[in-house]
Amino acid sequence: MIQISFSVLFIILGIIFILMGSIGIVRLPDFYSRSHAASKSDTLGIMFVIGGLMVYEGFSQSSLKLLFIILFIWLSNPIGSHALARAALKKGIKPVLYKRSSKKEEG
């Protein structure tokens, strides 16, 4: 019973984090802040949901494979987001606060 309740708690927490990341992609003003919302909160939410499924499964082969998925997402999601942000910076997309700080340096 305590196993099922912990699993439900983890899955609901993860879905809340995924919802926050999903709203952040739509609402935030800039490409870089959108990338921040997409990478961090999504990674945490996916880890929570799959961790909840691991708790529900118990010790088995499927649980080990779920652990591999957590490790892979933990490595791959920030790497993909970082590569995309680096490509955007090389292409010359400016952050929102860039102009304001340059004006402050001039004045």
Added chain:
Amino acid sequence: MHYFFLYSAIALTIIIAIPMVRVVKGPTLFDRILATNAIATKTIVLICLTGYIFGRIDMFIDITLAYAILGFLGSIVIAKYLSSYKVRRQREQEEL
């Protein structure tokens, strides 16, 4: 517990549909790529939950692994392609 997985999968489906707004109206190309990448990473969780709904997690987990690797590879390849020197030079010449 079966109904809990079902309802959480329905909620996740609605949540996954939200970044499609950014895909449609995103100002730059990178916003669209970012939103599609976010959709691909969230679909991993949806496939896992689908495996528990049908009661065949041992089959669906392999599909999930393959899908995760494919989504990561596509994102990396597109980012590397857009940041390569040749593409940037072509774009600058087109803008001039």
